[in-house]
Amino acid sequence: KNEVEQSPQNLTAQEGEFITINCSYSVGISALHWLQQHPGGGIVSLFMLSSGKKKHGRLIATINIQEKHSSLHITASHPRDSAVYICAVSEPDKLIFGTGTRLQVFP
């Protein structure tokens, strides 16, 4: 079993839909990261969470430390949101990545 699991692996949506991507982890962590990877390969950090909830524009990230679970929500999705979304957790000395969720938003 992977230490960080994401679901779904692939997700398609129509423009305007509300999107949720889930991340569960089995290790003790100091923080959880949500990342976005575009087709060119570069990765952008969206959020770093250690508790509660954060919002940036149409993106919302939540974390439940007791349940070892985090969600990334995208409101009013748009084709430019199409990317791979990756959850990563910070153990004391390294980052562990999930395998990513490939999102495609169609007009």
Next chain:
Amino acid sequence: DGGITQSPKYLFRKEGQNVTLSCEQNLNHDAMYWYRQDPGQGLRLIYYSQIVNDFQKGDIAEGYSVSREKKESFPLTVTSAQKNPTAFYLCASSRRDTEAFFGQGTRLTVV
């Protein structure tokens, strides 16, 4: 501006040759990491370093080597012992309990 720089973006190597990928950061981060990504797969940890002159093997270290002579630099050498080196390589850095920063990646192709 602070950031993390990987070079080159694209690299071609002949079979049997060693090649070194560069990763430099000016964020004063202690921790640096190298990951490998294969098509349709997640990022796998090759090596990481928490302090200068010290580094640890990740999950797939065989066929790779690193050095950490300076805090700012963490080069990765893909040796001829790596059986399947064609992949996308990503460098990252972080400070404890802060956001991680990522390079733009190096796409290595063995020809």
